[in-house]
Amino acid sequence: MAEAFAAIPCAQLPALLAAMPKAELHMHIEGSLEPEMIFALAQRNSVTLPYPSVEALRAAYAFTDLQSFLDIYYAGASVLLTEQDFYDMAWAYLQRAAADHVVRAELFFDPQTHTARGVPMQTVILGLSRACRDAQAQLGVSAALILCFLRHLSEDEALQTLQDALPWRDHFIGVGLDSSEVGHPPEKFQRVFARARDMGLHVVAHAGEEAPPEYIRQALDLLKVQRIDHGVQAVRDKGLMQRLARERMPLTVCPLSNQKLQVFPDLRDHPLKALLDAGLCATVNSDDPAYFGGYVNDNLRAMFAASNMDARHAWQLAANSIDASFAPPADKAAWRAQLDECFTEAAAPGAA
């Protein structure tokens, strides 16, 4: 299918990237908190922030690695206290997603970041879930939640978190694994992932963002994940690349995150095109957009500006994102038809 779009001129790419229907599969909802909203919620909830102004907070977003980001990320999340706070945060993101022509959003959330501060699980889940419901009804965006375990904490704490979330089992579709990667390999979480799989939940995990390809192998073999979040370190392991391509294992790649956290400081060195050309099911996502300088369309725009990818890659990325989502098959088929229509129109003689 993609070959048919080779003739679409590069000048049309920015508009096409923006307009094409796409799924966003790697987005931490707490990472969508813009500094302005952090300050507004801090005021609403009488929380004192360690930064005097919006500008001072934004200026602190100069990260050297994953941990330097996480320290500020957890400080930002401290303003979230009520169900309405979680709703407002998710609703702000979902409006931006709709504007970016995201048709499906699977949102990560970190309950342990909130329950550790005394916020009840129910407050977190019900606030986020209500925003997802409203997104479908008011924005036409299909949205779902994935509960993530913080990997710098113990597996027992992850098991307890899953247990505590069970009364709201219908409000999330899967589990994931995030936070500080190096030193916290997937093998640490085998029991809780087995438990989640037994419950019929989808399973994904961050692997191979900063840590070596071995973490990706562990996520596949020990956690039996259905998607790898990031996974960019796979380029260091030829055998693993071949396996990921053969198994069509989706990778949720986040270019601006990789750039800001110094994984690939220059996007011209980013392996996205190499992953696609090797037949991997790579997708583009925003990770923590408020902190890394852009939402999903910003990521696509920056990545295409820094590489010689063409319309075939654009179509493939959108097709991959829809295929790799956990949406019902009928929805996926409808979005794929919309995608093909979007590109067929752009490829028609006289289109500009």
Ligand SMILES: [Zn+2]
């Ligand atoms: Zn992430």
